[in-house]
Amino acid sequence: MRRRYTVADLSVLTRDEASRFVPRGDGDPQNDVVLAWELLYRLEPELYDRLASVERLHPGVIGWLPREVDRIAEVGAGTGRLTMELVERGRQVVAVEPALPLRRILRRKLTAAGHGDRVRVVRGFFDRLPLPDDFADLVVACSAFTPSPGHGGETGLAEMERVCRPGGCVAIIWPNHLAWLTARGYRHVSFPGPMSVDFGSHEEAVELAEIFYPRAAGEVRRRGWRKVPFEVLGLNPPRDLAYKVLVQ
Numbered sequence: 507m508r509r510r511y512t513v514a515d516l517s518v519l520t521r522d523e524a525s526r527f528v529p530r531g532d533g534d535p536q537n538d539v540v541l542a543w544e545l546l547y548r549l550e551p552e553l554y555d556r557l558a559s560v561e562r563l564h565p566g567v568i569g570w571l572p573r574e575v576d577r578i579a580e581v582g583a584g585t586g587r588l589t590m591e592l593v594e595r596g597r598q599v600v601a602v603e604p605a606l607p608l609r610r611i612l613r614r615k616l617t618a619a620g621h622g623d624r625v626r627v628v629r630g631f632f633d634r635l636p637l638p639d640d641f642a643d644l645v646v647a648c649s650a651f652t653p654s655p656g657h658g659g660e661t662g663l664a665e666m667e668r669v670c671r672p673g674g675c676v677a678i679i680w681p682n683h684l685a686w687l688t689a690r691g692y693r694h695v696s697f698p699g700p701m702s703v704d705f706g707s708h709e710e711a712v713e714l715a716e717i718f719y720p721r722a723a724g725e726v727r728r729r730g731w732r733k734v735p736f737e738v739l740g741l742n743p744p745r746d747l748a749y750k751v752l753v754q
């Protein structure tokens with residue numbers, strides 16, 4: 507990933523995106539893998555979607571989410587790994603996503619699944635959510651929120667709490683920095699058991715590992731694997747979440 511894009515590719519970012527992802531204007535995707543992922547979302551969204559589709563969340567995480575709530579807001583919805591699970595749980599679902607190519611894929615999936623009217627897919631960022639105070643019963647982000655200001659941070663967490671109604675729940679799924687969240691009153695839940703990335707074929711496992719997990723690609727090829735344990739890929743499995751129920 508670090509070698510996939512160059513500084514010239516940064517021109518794909520809108521001004522709003524650049525102000526968050528390259529705040530000092532001197533970013534280089536070859537030295538900043540987080541920035542390289544932002545370019546992936548915009549330059550090769552279908553490739554990203556192939557990866558996200560096989561990195562499935564632990565069923566315990568899905569089962570933990572509240573059912574039959576009125577409104578749900580998801581931030582950083584991407585191509586809908588979690589959104590597609592939220593559709594049946596809320597009367598109204600709003601999916602906030604900054605990257606236009608990912609919003610397009612998400613809309614396409616929702617339409618294909620017959621949920622085009624049920625979910626509103628909107629542009630927005632953690633630090634300025636396009637939603638009113640106390641809007642949702644559940645405000646959630648999956649593999650999107652981090653403590654860094656461009657991807658959430660203090661302002662982003664405060665925004666998620668602002669749009670959550672009193673008594674509602676803010677949940678960060680597959681968090682990258684649990685201690686940061688627990689220090690802010692979030693409780694940790696983890697679901698046990700072995701977890702693997704279930705690629706469509708061995709060939710796909712090798713192809714995607716070479717791009718996203720190059721250190722594991724040799725082993726994936728040698729062993730003929732289609733299903734690859736998250737640990738082999740060097741990836742923390744998507745079995746954790748952190749949540750806070752807001753005081754009434």
Ligand SMILES: C[S@@+](CC[C@H](N)C(=O)[O-])C[C@H]1O[C@@H](n2cnc3c(N)ncnc32)[C@H](O)[C@@H]1O
Nearest residue numbers: 558582583584587605631632648649650656657
């Ligand atoms: C790894 S993807 C996860 C997408 C999706 N939630 C999933 O689990 O498949 C991270 C997502 O966060 C979004 N994102 C990045 N920075 C953001 C920001 N400042 N505000 C909101 N979303 C952001 C990206 O556009 C991308 O869709």
